[in-house]
Amino acid sequence: MSSQHVQRMSRLMAKTLREDPADAETLSHRLLVRAGYVRRSSAGVWTWLPLGKKVLDNVSRIVREEMDAIGAQEVLLPALLPKEPYEVSGRWSEYGDLLFRLKDRKGADYLLGPTHEEIFTLVVKDQCTSYKDLPVMLYQIQTKYRDEARPRSGVLRGREFQMKDSYSFDVSDEGLAESYALHRAAYQRIFERLGLDHRIVSAVSGAMGGSASEEFLAPAAAGEDTFVDCPSCDYAANTEAVTFALVPVEAEHPAIEEVDTPDTPTIETLAAHLGVPASATLKNLLVKVDGEITAVGVPGDREVDLGKLGEHLAPAVVELVTAEDFADRPDLVRGYVGPQGLGKVRYLADPRVAPGTSWVTGANKADTHARNVVCGRDFEVDRYLDVVVVEPGDPCPRCGAGLRLDRAIEIGHIFQLGRKYADAFGLDVLGREGKPVRVTMGSYGIGVSRAVAALAEQSADEKGLAWPAAVAPADVHVVAAGKAVQLALAERAAETLAGSGLRVLLDDRAGLSPGVKLTDAELIGVPWILVAGRRSADEVVELQHRATGTREELPLAEALARLTA
């Protein structure tokens, strides 16, 4: 290891703050600002001060090494991109307000790249002509731009941020699956090396194959994503990707029976009135799918996730029905709809509404419900969809145990894109048989600046940051108390450690009490803190391990030997 400079706190641009910034909601936001790692420039746009830049560089280096190791080639594309390719792909308009758009002096339209599928497709179209040129994987670590409606949580969700994006290009589906597997394994190694606790979850429903898209999530209270995981098997998924089994029931049920149910405007009042649990009732939500009235049936105790419904039915447009729609359809009795009487209305349902299950539901007349309405006997489901909001305790689709819901930060996403962009830009190469072959593509991202926030979230405690060694801005933080003998010992310790190749932060600031310096050291979160304090004259120092809080007094020579071991 080469000799390193000692970074002196007396000159370091890392002013610590005692107070939390007013707008900071999350732990990482508060601590990264207070410990002098970042400063806000404008909403969602951040300056990385020296300590922050070091952590960012450490993350980038690990990402780069693992991308190189799978044979991906590093390039650097512009952030300032012309409109045309994004018009071809449709994303110039699809992105809406999320895109930063601008004009140059000649009035030509540009955007600041939020992600680069279009441009990489064009690069490969320029560079590759034959199947012999593929497979190829390209990546960059680059500044990205997204005009978030509500930038928040510091560098966790910024409008300008650092991202590693990579793209694979293959001639076959098998090739794409291999490139995807290489990325998946590289991402596992990256997050392992970074020291990030993470889960890999399906990002799309099992119906689409399951492996076509996965997210890497770092569990953290500040996370904006919710995911489910199973305490008894290794199942984990984005809540949007959870699927529930359809389990038909074999049972004899009494015949349908209508009951008067006045003054039961809600599921709760209905269930109380009839003395049944809400889960025994069937709620029928009416929506319009591309203008066609459609009913969606779910148990009365569950909520429909309209976002999921929209995704299942895309590109069809889903809207809620209005009072006018009811006026046009006197057969639909608002508040008393039941599937058993809906001749011409398409009926979608949650898998819990399985064949053979019996329900209390609307009788399609005012103030009246029906009991013993049996799926398959009294009504048919046109299509089963997973559209209910997942709740803790829902059965694991793999083993049936009760699922947990946790919050997490999305730190990576891998995605088998397929031929969408190759189709848009006509990306073909000459195949083995001499005919053009359309290229298939994968897209893979890691939020590099976001990973810094995730690391801060996962490792911090009430005293401050506590970085894993691989990403810490220094290896040892040497704290000198104020007397000459203490400062001299600290200087000697720092020089020796730096001479051994360790990265050393030396608190040589004058006029501060040892207590203030130690508080700052705990806030800054370097893995080891070495204090030259009251026993300095005897060459005895205190060595503190930041993450565990263990501290011990020992001779300087022994401390140095231990740190440089």
Next chain:
Amino acid sequence: MSSQHVQRMSRLMAKTLREDPADAETLSHRLLVRAGYVRRSSAGVWTWLPLGKKVLDNVSRIVREEMDAIGAQEVLLPALLPKEPYEVSGRWSEYGDLLFRLKDRKGADYLLGPTHEEIFTLVVKDQCTSYKDLPVMLYQIQTKYRDEARPRSGVLRGREFQMKDSYSFDVSDEGLAESYALHRAAYQRIFERLGLDHRIVSAVSGAMGGSASEEFLAPAAAGEDTFVDCPSCDYAANTEAVTFALVPVEAEHPAIEEVDTPDTPTIETLAAHLGVPASATLKNLLVKVDGEITAVGVPGDREVDLGKLGEHLAPAVVELVTAEDFADRPDLVRGYVGPQGLGKVRYLADPRVAPGTSWVTGANKADTHARNVVCGRDFEVDRYLDVVVVEPGDPCPRCGAGLRLDRAIEIGHIFQLGRKYADAFGLDVLGREGKPVRVTMGSYGIGVSRAVAALAEQSADEKGLAWPAAVAPADVHVVAAGKAVQLALAERAAETLAGSGLRVLLDDRAGLSPGVKLTDAELIGVPWILVAGRRSADEVVELQHRATGTREELPLAEALARLTA
């Protein structure tokens, strides 16, 4: 040295081209595109392909090491910047069309940073409160944006480009001079290590102190800057900064004599008519300075540089006089103005119009000139200014030898800014005496992507690029001819070299002749080319040094020993 990967040409995204790109004017532009280092994304905006990214990284690494060595701290500021600080400094409007401006979703104004003095001033204002916190030097290597009217010459003058910008903050002028000297020395080491032939030139006139601003120029035919240098002493300067000595003449001159000079509309016809050299005539250019008519006298054989004149007189506005101005002033006879009769017109002159010199000039009446018009006897100069266009052979201001004019690429600029931005943003720290002290600032830039172009310009030959070792994308380019024995030998050589820590490019492409591969290797310009050719069976290879063109056949073992030595 750690073991490196062998980069195989069969997979490398570096398609070489036989033809020059249509729009390429300069050597570096043509070769960087043809050799597969860069590709144009839009006007003045470039994609760095893998080989180009490696050269860019090598340049960045050397810049970073030398900035770290002088104690500068690396940070990363945003490129997306709010309007307000640039309004405070006045540059929001001063930059004119050069600035990329945009609005976010809420309609707030932003710009893409062309340089960051404003934001660094704000960072230091946030971080530093006492003289004890200074001096401090901060730097970043970052993407910059300038909407050039005519982006050209490839990555030499782009609209999105990589730059190292640093800023020093001191409490005293002496401190600033020290920070400046540290940067100056670091820049010399950087360009030395990069292998860039360079000159340091004064960027401002001697009148302002000379050392307040210097440019680092890389002589190159493609350069957009012209500079003078002296073949006999070490004087060098931006042409705009050249000063000429004022040398009064002691001599007796005959009295003024008027001569009829019909049909002499130009200096040439006048000189021919009178039988004197053009340099003996005095040309008087009339301009308006903030609306006031002013004459500028220069020898008849010299041109006035209106840009220089404007800079000397700034912030006054300089305009040329119009026909209306002459109509208002019948005492000014167009084409026949002479300083001897200009009672109320301010007279500026080139130092060559020294006291005691005698001239042929206008007689202030139509078709008439005057001879023997002597400076100091017949007219007075109100102010001497260096405003003539410098020409080869002009005397060196230091030693008097004839100056040379050369073209160069500006690769660095160091500048003692002083208190301009500290004044604008009220950047004070508490001084030693307990009173606020205004901070003084330096600004220092290196064009990182431009340095790649400058390196290409200086080192390339008619066969292609020829990188200095420190920045080359690889150390050795191993070329395998087509037979199995040749390919096997090349593979073995590549693995051995990589195992010794060398960066190896292996041309393993199938179906290409050795000639084509060698032509590509010469185009790509890695320092050493090792060819496994016709004597491969005997384990004899050819080793070629790209820059000098020397080639020699020798046993593989010897070649490897020499390369890894």
